[in-house]
Amino acid sequence: MKQKSFWSACEMIIGPAAVELEWKQLAGEEYEGAKVFLRPMQELATRYPCMRSYICGCDHRVVIHSEDDIVGVCTCNPQACETFRLTKSDIIIYELDRPMLHRTIVEALSLEPAEVEIPNVRWTTQMGYYSPRLGVRCPVVLTIQTEPADYRSVISVLAARNSEPFIIIAPTVNLLPPDVLEILSLRKSALFTLSDILTMDGSEKIVASPSCNVMLVRFCSRALGGGLLSLNDVFFYSQDFHCVLVNDREFTLTSTQSQVIQILCEAYRNGTPDVGKDYIMEEIGSLCDRRLRDVFCRDQEAFKCLIRPGKKRGTYRLNI
Ligand SMILES: [Zn+2]
Ligand SMILES: [Zn+2]
Structure with missing residues (x-):
């Protein structure tokens, strides 16, 4: 069975508008957090879900004798379960706000x-x-x-x-x-x-x-074929590689950092994702004895999110 959720409840209730009990039954654990999206309507319910442990199968008819004498009557024929008491707040209808x-x-x-x-x-x-x-x-x-x-x-x-x-x-x-x-x-x-x-x-x-x-x-x-380009639908980058978006996070890179990402993107696209560190350092005009992470000195978060070690020692690849 599909997990209960407030949003799936919205597709099971006509309107969507229902008494609180029905919202609770269909939204499950999400009800408490999601009820800010509900608002009470003027009209009161004329039907109420059966509340007996043995559920008769009908929606009970709401009968209002007075403000504090409200009952739900089984409409099965012959009557299958007993009439139960309701309060006025039970029969308030809540609609999606x-x-x-x-x-x-x-x-x-x-x-x-x-x-x-x-x-x-x-x-x-x-x-x-x-x-x-x-x-x-x-x-x-x-x-x-x-x-x-x-x-x-x-x-x-x-x-x-x-x-x-x-x-x-x-x-x-x-x-x-x-x-x-x-x-x-x-x-x-x-x-x-x-x-x-x-x-x-x-x-x-x-x-x-x-x-x-x-x-x-x-x-x-x-849709628009512009803006950011994508590798694999999870890794997005601007034409100049200065802006990179991966796993819901966006990074703005320096020129040297974006050169590194460009090299790794091209390698990924060519089907050879692992690139030797020394090669990268040479391409970006950096000293070979520097570590790749030093290129991201003030931005270790970007380094960790975007790059991971390749299969062979001394190689790196995009973290996708
Ligand atoms: Zn019943
Ligand atoms: Zn019934």
Whole structure:
């Protein structure tokens, strides 16, 4: 069974709006940290999930006799389980707080906000544009559906509306039909999931994931063919190798450091990733008795993240 998560719950609940018990049951351990994304609605529930240990299989009908006399009545025929008591707070319906979710996404992906409802499709909103450089604006659209067929039709509508690459965000990939991903890749567009963009941190709060940056860079290099170049989709670098992005981390390198990375990148691409230290030192015009790590003297973190020893003694390779 798939692990319970708040974002997968959003694809199981119509609206998504439900009583707290249902959110708790479907979101599992993530509920407490994620409930900031829920807000109470005016209306009260008329149905309530069965709470008996033996679950009768129906949603009980909520009967409000008075403020403090509320019950849930089994609607099975014949009645299969007993009526239980409920409080007013039990039957409050909580819906996904979309404005708050939109703000969080706009911030996590550094979007230019421009909210537009997409006509003719349900639960689908353009939140803004991703603008990696001047003159380029890629629409970013959030959609939350409960059926695979609905995802397919939303993505077809978006593909028809946008001639330029776009980014679509869905809670998870659980309900996405595989052919939909093909449509997106043909259109040089990308699917991001809320479970990738917003994750639980150590203190069980939902925060923007550090991999947002990598997801955007990957989208850029595929869709727009510019910006950073990529080796293997995990290692990204600027044309002059001064800017390198690997495993969610970005490094700005000096000229000598970027020469080292360029040599190692070329070796990697040629299928001979290990390069002798002496060769590197000679190429960058440095003394052979210096260590490679000395080239990264004030930036040992970059050295450790980007480079590791090769198979043979005295050789180095990219750390990918
Ligand atoms: Zn029941
Ligand atoms: Zn029942």
